[in-house]
Amino acid sequence: MPACSALFISAPASGQGKTTITAGLARLHRRHGRRVRVFKAGPDFLDPMILSRASAAPVLSLDLWMVGEPACRQLLADAAADADLILVEGVMGLFDGTPCSADLAATFNLPVAAVISAKAMAQTFGAVALGLARYRQDVRLHGVFANHVASPGHAQMLERALPGDIRWLGHVAPSEEIGLPSRHLGLHQADEIAGLEARIDKAADALIGTALAELPPAVEFGPASQAAVPRLLADRHIAIACDAAFSFIYPANTRLLEALGARVSYFSPLADEPLPDLADALYLPGGYPELHVDALAMGLRTATSIRDHVAAGKPVVAECGGMLYLVETLTDRAGTVAPMLGVLPGRAVMQARLAALGMQQMMTAHGAMTGHTFHYSHLTTPLKPIGHATRPSSDQPGEPIFRHGSIVASYMHGYWPSNPGLTAALFCGEAF
Template structure:
């Protein structure tokens, strides 16, 4: 049976240290020889990079809206058959968003441990914990873990403030050699943190003697009848396709489930690095430019003529190009950073982009086209000015208000929206055949 110890790591808000604690816990159990599968709630690219390094296994997304409850159930059931422990990291605060981390935990009966940053807090810690545990009766809050504790006495004070029905799961001090660095879109990418493994090892050491490190209760993850049907082999809609994917520090926002879908649809996938001035493979029939941080590497991207020429040649040959967020910025005429520096980009899409210090858009969105609905999300700190007329607008998950524009220019399709391709394999295949719209 698909039974597996499982634990949901959540918090009262963002910035409490969920990823640090989840990653340290994953590394601890991996060191014990256990097979650990970690999932991340909601649309996220950065936290999963850290969690994958910690656990040694790809980290997939769980979201009741973007992924769908049935597909989430199937992913958990598959993991339960392969793993000794399942960890799910929440997003934002436990009850934030629609659907929320609480909705996900309740849907699958996964016990929740709330990580609360206790810095500058004493007995109010107990009130926050009480509120999290009792806000909804259907959410199985099991215990509380205190992060950024100042001393042993401080930890004892926090523990004594807890209501008796909540388990004290331990504490960890605030130390610079464990905390993970962040920037405007979230944590730094795993490959950018030179001492990441040392930080993970220290986090695992600090957690090893706490009650949090004990194996959590076993949860039964049964696939639904609909998810079992969806697990049937997919039609080979991309047989014969060779899709080149840009992948490096500038273009790294890629769902593992998206790449797995391309493979399941029959495509050959290869990777190249514009930052290393690598060209698009000549044999590629389609090109995917994912999101990432082109603004941090604009000068290098502008310098690397071989990579740029190969992207231009691919587009000039009429081969499909699908660009999301940062990938779209790379195709524009120019990019201006917050300090006012303007750098020329590829000039394949008319227009300019300007980075800003506050986010311009955030939230779940979907594309509705001839082949149905493709779900996804948007999150960016930039604004594009272009004379192009959108061929389509995404819609927001919680309303019918217009979302991100989708632009088409020759064989190029570009948008700020990050798509979750397993939500519509036929739509995805059409994007790479160049006939989605």
């Protein structure tokens, strides 16, 4: 079975600095010439962008429900066969959610380093660490790392507060030079963060000499087996919108399209680029169209090419922000109303409150596709859904799924490897 040094970076809550520490650690090990592979627990598009820059490799998702345990095992085994170090960044707090980060760490016997923000905290740091260490016996705590530490004296106080059997992994001070800005859906996108490379480098510098920076123990991954994917999209050309407005794309999804035989190419609506020539299907992913309503409204070449694509009856798959681009108007959080493509009847309005968050799955004649939803907008449309996604932990209906001509649209972000056959059907315009 493949084995590799591996560490799971978690925390007692969101906002503790997991992504900054994970990125700095990946960069520091790369400086030592090690091949680093980073994974992100849970459904996330933003943290992986930053972690990919830090590790110089794609960052894939691990989730026992959305991805599934066998597929997670395969991804880890593949990485272990090629890397010197695997880092997994958790989601929310260590025990938050069902399944949670602790479930993932326990399933694959990953040692957990807990990042705890010590801002406005003293000896209680030890109590938090003790709770993380003792809450579940199947979770292997590698140690705790203090973030936002005010002074060397503060660090000594925190370390002394720890029970003797909990390892102190070091600390870093608060710094605007390594902090990562955020907005309503999470961290800013990597390309939007000024001086991101310098921030990651400074985070790496801050970890030099800490126990966290030492190479963690090796973990065995496997056995794993991966079924061959039939080339159901052979000779199909799929165009994908990809820029600051449309960037919520799982690398595993595009890998699946290529494994199914499709040729994938990209274009930018923000740059007013038309669809690539002879595209058989179009994918409009989620992102931040609400931050770019003026540019999208002025993109006449892009708009014309997409309208022509729809008029020709060619398949369109639109998720969340991609769906908002297709409707008649989009109102941003400042109240600005901008015309969108108008090929999907309806109007979308951004709101201050979170509209939906959580795992969901789409049930079809081709089986189930897992995914998730996370949005602040509300859509009003005369269209009747062809169905609704379902929630794994609630009887309440999930996101509606719309079909309008050749367009399939929903707020749900699908994890396509969970159902390659359904993915192929979507991009071939087949009934599902």
